[in-house]
Ligand SMILES: NC(=O)C1=CN([C@@H]2O[C@H](COP(=O)(O)OP(=O)(O)OC[C@H]3O[C@@H](n4cnc5c(N)ncnc54)[C@H](O)[C@@H]3O)[C@@H](O)[C@H]2O)C=CC1
């Protein structure tokens with residue numbers, strides 16, 4: 001069987017199923033889990049809504065919601081075609097963090113309709129993981145849902161990606177003996193991931209950061225019809241560099257690609273500063289083939305599992321939701337995101353840091369546990385936790 005056949009077979013009938021915690025074998029069992037017994041449980045929740053966390057799957061369940069408009073780097077392939085990715089995210093939630101996740105693909109691209117649907121679904125869930133919703137609609141959708149719901153709403157492509165990039169970059173810079181304040185960083189693809197990654201790096205001390213999209217480097221002297229680009233240009237490119245990727249990449253210490261396949265050329269890499277760092281993160285095909293770039297860079301990373309240094313939000317979303325669910329968080333705020341980034345980079349002992357080991361493996365069990373504890377603590381300290389995980393008491 002070749003690899004493609006194997007992959008198709010793994011997806012036959014989907015990747016998930018529902019299992020029962022307790023078997024239903026007798027009439028007596030039936031009368032307890034279903035009517036009439038269940039009515040008592042419903043009444044308890046009706047009288048005290050917080051009991052939903054104790055008596056339903058809400059406590060441990062996240063919705064993975066997409067409209068299929070920015071699926072990996074495949075673009076707007078629609079809700080049915082997006083489903084294998086959302087099932088995959090749900091499988092990873094369960095595998096790595098024992099979070100039960102329900103994949104939901106919506107047949108609408110309407111911002112207001114998506115907001116209304118997610119709000120209506122929210123009572124079932126302890127958190128909402130938005131996935132592969134294209135920019136700029138994803139910004140408004142997430143902002144409104146965060147404001148209007150009392151459970152965490154997290155757009156994975158924005159924040160999960162940014163958290164893992166920051167974790168990986170801090171370690172890669174250590175390997176190269178460089179400081180985030182001094183380096184020139186080029187981010188290619190100023191969409192959901194690119195904007196969030198840039199904001200997080202600026203927050204962590206980056207200064208000379210330049211964003212590039214299809215039309216070239218974003219520059220505050222250019223009027224953009226897309227307001228998110230105008231806002232972005234105001235925060236970045238302090239030296240007002242202009243031109244295409246091949247122009248602004250000159251002398252850059254760091255390239256971060258969250259855009260499209262094969263847009264970074266070997267000549268671009270050769271024009272970067274000494275000891276360059278390249279994170280080519282477009283999925284499934286990166287901005288440059290690692291086989292081409294790796295011999296010429298100090299640190300090479302991709303979003304894929306089949307190369308060293310996998311910079312992928314899979315390192316973040318299971319742990320961040322594990323922590324958020326365990327403390328019954330109302331939000332995933334900036335403090336929790338920064339705590340998650342630091343927790344990921346801390347998994348690697350500085351003595352073990354190496355060009356091909358700047359980020360822990362997704363299978364490293366320390367990743368989820370460190371994120372969980374750090375995030376729950378940050379949630380408690382910033383007022384976003386209903387429970388203090390460390391002492392198990394209500395806040
Ligand atoms: N490794 C990881 O963990 C993650 C990787 N990604 C990858 O990043 C890419 C973008 O994802 P999103 O930000 O969610 O999508 P998005 O649709 O919100 O943004 C993509 C941006 O890239 C720009 N772009 C497309 N082709 C370009 C080119 N040739 N040159 C410069 N810019 C170009 C688009 O104009 C858009 O602004 C995808 O390939 C996705 O797989 C996204 C999230 C996580």
Ligand SMILES: CC(=O)C(=O)O
Nearest residue numbers: 071072073157283313
């Ligand atoms: C990894 C991921 O979420 C993406 O490529 O969209």
Ligand SMILES: [Mg+2]
Nearest residue numbers: 072131132157
């Ligand atoms: Mg995604």
